[in-house]
């Protein structure tokens with residue numbers, strides 16, 4: 001199967017960050033076989049004229065909770081403890097394997113519509129359900145279990161020993177890792193340092209190394225966490241992880257808000273990958289030292305976090321927020337520039353997912369993971385600075401088509417890999433059932449007027 005996309009502004013994100021004006025991309029099966037300006041004599045199966053459009057690598061979301069997709073709206077305008085104990089723990093601990101599958105389908109649907117072709121999922125309860133959803137949706141994912149072996153107040157179904165947590169992850173990895181043409185992969189997960197013993201952390205890292213996969217962990221996300229670490233271990237989270245010897249190039253550290261400058265250097269020295277989630281940061285966590293991390297050459301990437309923490313699982317929105325948040329808190333309008341943000345959302349994301357040889361840039365021999373942007377809209381035109389405008393003025397509705405592994409997952413805004421209507425109907429049904437099983441009550445915040453007949 002050969003597809004030629006021609007006449008586009010092709011933003012490659014290769015090592016020289018070349019952009020081709022009126023460029024073309026030839027896709028052969030799952031790979032890019034030609035890119036740039038070339039004459040094509042051979043016949044192809046499909047030719048798409050992309051005049052006035054932009055082709056760029058598929059976006060990489062380095063932190064998205066697929067299992068929380070059906071919990072969107074459950075955590076608005078509440079403090080962290082209410083969010084966790086009264087909303088999210090009851091919600092997640094009442095999910096079934098089928099719920100996890102439906103939640104993943106709904107999340108993948110949103111990823112595809114927002115131009116994301118690969119993501120890292122930090123941990124739900126059922127890797128089997130998530131794997132099924134990702135396989136069907138046609139995207140790529142690094143899936144992990146939500147792993148905890150200590151901590152007070154956890155729902156009973158989550159009270160596991162270190163051995164149980166490690167065994168289950170190894171079992172999932174053996175079953176699902178590298179399946180579906182390699183699109184579905186399994187990583188090791190650690191929820192947070194509040195709920196993980198040192199023994200679990202060290203042994204998870206050993207297993208991640210053994211299987212040559214990554215380790216995904218929420219790190220130094222709230223002030224309470226570093227205060228808890230100071231009180232119980234006498235040092236902040238990252239210093240402690242460094243002492244345990246787990247900081248490494250296959251360690252994906254999420255949020256990383258509460259770090260000293262010395263801890264930023266620890267990340268740099270061990271080539272730790274950082275997932276920056278600006279919406280979640282603004283909502284509850286605080287401001288990560290992203291400008292400093294970028295200056296130090298740390299591989300910073302972007303993630304959306306889960307639906308109850310952000311509501312929008314949209315990497316296009318998240319690029320935009322990344323462009324604003326650091327300018328705002330530092331009062332420096334020239335930090336974290338558009339080209340740095342495009343790098344974070346593409347090639348850096350692929351590096352963090354340990355897949356920079358496969359995708360994250362458009363290059364001959366790499367996988368055909370790409371998106372076609374149609375900027376012809378009131379919200380995006382004109383394009384005085386077209387590449388920067390992908391960060392500063394693009395909306396996800398401008399993503400016209402999404403291709404992963406050489407297959408169209410969405411074309412002209414029609415999702416092809418999933419039945420959108422069926423996924424949304426299932427999402428509504430399952431979300432209501434989980435909430436009712438979990439007994440989650442939301443306060444009446446607005447006076448609702450019902451028709452007389454419904455009394």
Ligand SMILES: [Zn+2]
Pocket residue numbers: 063065122218254305306
């Ligand atoms: Zn998270």
